[in-house]
Amino acid sequence: MNTERSRVMSRKDHTSMKIRTVKLLVKEGASNVVKNKLMTFASITTIVITLFFLGIILLLAVNITSNIEVMKRDLKITVFLNIDVSPFQREEVITFIDGRKEAGIVSEYVYISKEQMFEDMKQILSNDALMKGLTPENMAESFEIKLTDPVYSEEFIQQLSALSGINKDNGIGYGKEELDKLEAILKVFNYIVMAVLAVLMVVSVFLISNTIRLTVFARRRQIEIMKYVGALDSFIRWPFIVEGLLIGFIGAVLSFLITSQAYSWLQHVLNIVLTNFSLAPLNVLEFGPVALRIFVIYAIFGVIIGGIGSFLSVRKHLNV
Amino acid sequence: MIKFVDATKVYSNGVVGLRNVTVKIDKGEFVFIIGPSGSGKSTFLKLIMHEEVPTEGEVYVNGYSVHDMPQSEVPYLRRSLGVVFQDFRLLPNKTAYDNVAFAMQIVEATNREIRRQVPLALGLVGLSKKAKAYPNQLSGGEQQRVVLARALVNNPAVLIADEPTGNLDPKTSWEIMNLLEEINQRGTTVIVATHEKSIVDAMKKRVITLEHGEIKSDEQKGSYFNED
Ligand SMILES: Nc1ncnc2c1ncn2[C@@H]1O[C@H](COP(=O)(O)OP(=O)(O)OP(=O)(O)O)[C@@H](O)[C@H]1O
């Protein structure tokens, strides 16, 4: 009985797919995409929308993070000395700050003397009655300190306030806590957005698997013939998988183009607004530097959604 | 070689398709399977190609144990078989040539093998001139020749035909049957399920007669309903 087996090509010849086979399968898959216009269009559209949302969220996140970072870096610690500070105490504070600067914790600082403060006050209050009777001696000296990284702020402020010349009643001015709170709120917002995104992805997978289902039904006859002739399961499946992957990829490319256009326009508009409201250094990032990353993310997500969609459909409707 | 050992097929709805069939068909034989409608002819052929599996008993085909084989081996069993149906089953959007070539692409033949084998197969069934025609441009007989070429192009050990002339006029039916005989003479085992009384009677081949899923008779140089 076994002698007749030799007429059949041996199994080992087929464990790895040949290049022309891959070409053939890809061609079949691509032609499915073209033939199945309406459903393909619907699937691609959902992918485009899903990825567009994903992109907006990613870009929003990138911008918010970068701007919070900018704001944090721009935060100044304002610290006042006691009005009756002694030269020794002042020297102690300056030595401390200089030491931190050498340690790479403080990036720069400005000392504001009593006279300087008095001039500034005069500017702000002009010749207001409030200024009457005030002399530079009533003013407090202060330092405006910028840190190299906001993470040092807590420790730095703690150590600084331990020095005797520092005025502790006025507190040490710093806006980091507010920014931290803002970040926490944004995190919650992120979770909500991710949930919406997950729903969109499920919808995309479902639509793609439906598209592939239609192709499978349209190709019943061909699949049947392939089975009778002895096609391997993988050979029958691959064109459908390719179809799904291709839909995903086309969706990704289209969505990327739309995203880049929409974003560039938005960036332009928002930056004008930010400048006019003199909110610089806040700004909306350029698309260019993140373009490649966004495209790769789109392509990966598109292909994964397409792949899962077609895989599910093939497994369910292709009884090979 | 094909061997049924006490094979029974009960369909999921409880209908018995085949009952306790034991039979052996040797390499190179030409066998007619006859019997009234519903007697189990198609079931017999479906068991050979693993379209159905026996609920009891054993079926051996070309060295494969069909009753007990992993799904992953089925394609290789099918490659050792050529199948022909009453309703042709050609792809309407492919030419005769491409329909035949498709069967070779599926088993991953090289383009060179395809270019060599397809014209040979079309020549064997006498259809070289219609290679570029689409199925709807061909007569029923011509379409069935394309199907035969497709079934033969991968050089199967066994050719299975389920009522191959069911949709053809008597003259064309004879042409197809003669072609099957020619194929058999080249060494391929041929198994034909049919209702063509006059052809079966005239060809004097081995005839297995089924009735209610059982083998009623099995005769060399048999004929149709020869008992009465
Ligand atoms: N898929 C199926 N499910 C349930 N019963 C089936 C199925 N296929 C066939 N049968 C039943 O099995 C019996 C044998 O059918 P089979 O198709 O083998 O007969 P046949 O001899 O080929 O008939 P015909 O000459 O009409 O083609 C019949 O009673 C039929 O109704």
Ligand SMILES: [Mg+2]
């Ligand atoms: Mg039948």
